[in-house]
Amino acid sequence: MKKIRMTNPIVELDGDEMTRVLWQWIKEDLIAPFVDLKSEYYDLGLPNRDKTDDGVTLAAADAIRKWGVGCKCATITPNLQRVAEYGLKRMYPSPNATLRAALDGTIFRAPVALKNIAPYIPGWKKPITIARHAYADVYKAAELRVTGAAAASLRVEYADGKTADKPVHTFDGPGVLMGMFNTDKSIYSFARACFAYALDEGRDLWFATKDTIAKTYDGRFKEIFAEVAAEFAARFEGKGIRYEYMLIDDSVARAVKSEGGFVWALKNYDGDVLSDMAASVMGSLALMTSVLVAPGGQYEYEAAHGTVTRHYYKHLKGEETGTNGVATIFAWSGALRKRGQLDGLPDLAGFADKLERAVEGAINEGVLTGDLAPLYIGTEPVKRVNAREFIREIAGRLG
Numbered sequence: 001m002k003k004i005r006m007t008n009p010i011v012e013l014d015g016d017e018m019t020r021v022l023w024q025w026i027k028e029d030l031i032a033p034f035v036d037l038k039s040e041y042y043d044l045g046l047p048n049r050d051k052t053d054d055g056v057t058l059a060a061a062d063a064i065r066k067w068g069v070g071c072k073c074a075t076i077t078p079n080l081q082r083v084a085e086y087g088l089k090r091m092y093p094s095p096n097a098t099l100r101a102a103l104d105g106t107i108f109r110a111p112v113a114l115k116n117i118a119p120y121i122p123g124w125k126k127p128i129t130i131a132r133h134a135y136a137d138v139y140k141a142a143e144l145r146v147t148g149a150a151a152a153s154l155r156v157e158y159a160d161g162k163t164a165d166k167p168v169h170t171f172d173g174p175g176v177l178m179g180m181f182n183t184d185k186s187i188y189s190f191a192r193a194c195f196a197y198a199l200d201e202g203r204d205l206w207f208a209t210k211d212t213i214a215k216t217y218d219g220r221f222k223e224i225f226a227e228v229a230a231e232f233a234a235r236f237e238g239k240g241i242r243y244e245y246m247l248i249d250d251s252v253a254r255a256v257k258s259e260g261g262f263v264w265a266l267k268n269y270d271g272d273v274l275s276d277m278a279a280s281v282m283g284s285l286a287l288m289t290s291v292l293v294a295p296g297g298q299y300e301y302e303a304a305h306g307t308v309t310r311h312y313y314k315h316l317k318g319e320e321t322g323t324n325g326v327a328t329i330f331a332w333s334g335a336l337r338k339r340g341q342l343d344g345l346p347d348l349a350g351f352a353d354k355l356e357r358a359v360e361g362a363i364n365e366g367v368l369t370g371d372l373a374p375l376y377i378g379t380e381p382v383k384r385v386n387a388r389e390f391i392r393e394i395a396g397r398l399g
Helices: 017-031 046-051 055-067 080-086 095-103 184-201 217-239 248-257 268-281 309-316 326-343 346-364 387-398
Strands: 010-014 039-043 069-072 106-111 129-133 142-146 150-157 163-171 175-179 205-209 243-247 263-266 288-293 299-303
Touching: 010 055, 010 326, 017 309, 017 326, 017 387, 039 055, 046 055, 046 080, 055 069, 055 095, 069 326, 095 288, 095 299, 106 184, 106 268, 129 184, 129 268, 142 150, 163 175, 184 205, 184 217, 184 263, 205 217, 205 248, 217 243, 243 248, 248 263, 263 268, 268 288, 288 326, 299 326, 326 346, 346 387
Parallel strands: 010 039, 010 069, 069 299, 129 263, 205 243, 205 263
Antiparallel strands: 106 129, 106 288, 142 175, 150 163, 288 299
């Protein structure tokens, strides 16, 4: 069979542990037989990040900025235990946070809705898309360990020499301190991306934060969203959709009782947490698509879950695992589709559609990894498979 051609590369960001194993299997079984894959490869596995002093992550961000489309495997963000386990020189930051700081933009995460997988919340008839701000907040915060009695304050020094100070806390003993930030420029980009996405999809937009507590910080997000809402008001009305601001605790309560189907815009950390909830409700963290859309027109697709450490150590012992590879497959299909769209290659974009239909077809016909088997409500007999068998079942449907 003649392979589908590519003209420009996808920036390929390899990762860690069991998802790194899945990454290779997906390329071998689902892409290489059908596509003449062109990729610019960066190894973001933890040993190589340590070897390059994390320079490889910044180089990967530059490559995505250049080529416009990236595809990322799940990676480890090391804690102290991981530093010891891997013998690292230091505790490196989250590669996701590094990439997002470099590219800015908004992360759109939507669960893969499957007719024969029952959601944990029966009322969720339609998938909820999480629009997550991808810049700063806790991921770029400055932290200090306070070792004794001390007075802490925020201080801003302006370019014209003016200063502004605000007391934070007077410590009478040890404690911890953190300062975080955002910029109007990034918040405006986030807001406009959310309104544009909701308009394109024809879905209501919610924005939720906690301006009653963080009156200045979260309050600025609320002000900017209200300003951008006015820009989009006529187009939203013409489409029959609406924008609502609400406190985040209220939004969670309303979301649980809703039918779903809306776009839920959230700050960086809030979006991290609630996108995992939305995916889990629909069946599994591995049933979540994720794409970072940067203001410069770049796209980075990723698997929005961890590296599945427990399965990896079973794999190293030669044991079978039922790791669900759907999110990683959809990262590749999303990147291939976008590359095809940007380069005017309909066959490449069409292949991405076929790949996703093959995944959905296998699951809906009862071919299931262990995490999904208990949620299956179809009429076909369940065929429980391991990670590699699942990928090969999909390949068979493609062939």
